[in-house]
Amino acid sequence: MAELNLVLLGPPGSGKGTQGERLRDELELPYWATGDILRAAVREGTDLGKSAKEYMDRGDLVPDEVIVGMIGERIDSGEAADGFILDGFPRTEPQAEALAAKMDELGRRLTAVLLIDVSDEEVVRRLGGRRTCVENGHVFHVEFNPPEIEGVCDVDGSELIVRDDDKPEVIRHRLEQYHAKTAPLVDHYDHKSLLRRIEGAAPPDAVADSIRRTLATLRLEADEAI
Numbered sequence: 001m002a003e004l005n006l007v008l009l010g011p012p013g014s015g016k017g018t019q020g021e022r023l024r025d026e027l028e029l030p031y032w033a034t035g036d037i038l039r040a041a042v043r044e045g046t047d048l049g050k051s052a053k054e055y056m057d058r059g060d061l062v063p064d065e066v067i068v069g070m071i072g073e074r075i076d077s078g079e080a081a082d083g084f085i086l087d088g089f090p091r092t093e094p095q096a097e098a099l100a101a102k103m104d105e106l107g108r109r110l111t112a113v114l115l116i117d118v119s120d121e122e123v124v125r126r127l128g129g130r131r132t133c134v135e136n137g138h139v140f141h142v143e144f145n146p147p148e149i150e151g152v153c154d155v156d157g158s159e160l161i162v163r164d165d166d167k168p169e170v171i172r173h174r175l176e177q178y179h180a181k182t183a184p185l186v187d188h189y190d191h192k193s194l195l196r197r198i199e200g201a202a203p204p205d206a207v208a209d210s211i212r213r214t215l216a217t218l219r220l221e222a223d224e225a226i
């Protein structure tokens with residue numbers, strides 16, 4: 001079986017993390033959220049982890065080459081022999097170039113970039129409908145998981161509020177930033193014929209089905225190419 005080296009892209013609220021975890025379980029591939037890779041390297045005190053920590057202690061961003069180095073170490077370890085699922089990196093075109101160069105060095109290539117496509121309206125509906133309990137952080141949703149009494153937590157009777165992060169204007173601002181950064185990245189992968197768009201507005205099971213169909217097609221194409 002050909003290896004599956006995948007990158008997941010999608011806006012906040014696209015359900016990308018949920019799909020990534022499902023893929024991890026179904027395909028038995030490592031699922032790497034880049035923040036986790038970074039924290040693990042710092043915790044384990046690897047050379048790259050130490051270098052990353054110096055930047056973080058100074059309050060600076062960890063440079064792309066350090067992050068790419070960490071991803072490279074993971075790719076080169078036995079855990080990724082059959083492939084991997086990368087989430088949260090790359091986020092920009094230069095990062096995509098750096099990742100491609102590192103993979104080239106390791107004799108690997110990306111199989112596909114799965115973009116979980118969800119409209120801005122749907123993201124605002126999903127994230128903007130969240131209500132959080134002020135006392136204990138229990139989370140409800142006006143549409144998908146409404147409390148018994150509007151504005152009151154089912155568990156402890158506390159008031160439910162809209163957190164700042166869940167306010168529509170804040171969500172829209174995050175989406176603007178996401179689109180500005182991601183659009184060139186999406187074009188980049190599209191030109192390389194790596195991009196596969198997944199309709200993300202459907203329920204999670206249906207999204208998982210369409211990812212499965214996409215991967216089956218990719219495997220057919222890979223077999224034919226051999």
Ligand SMILES: [Zn+2]
Nearest residue numbers: 133138153156
């Ligand atoms: Zn509560």
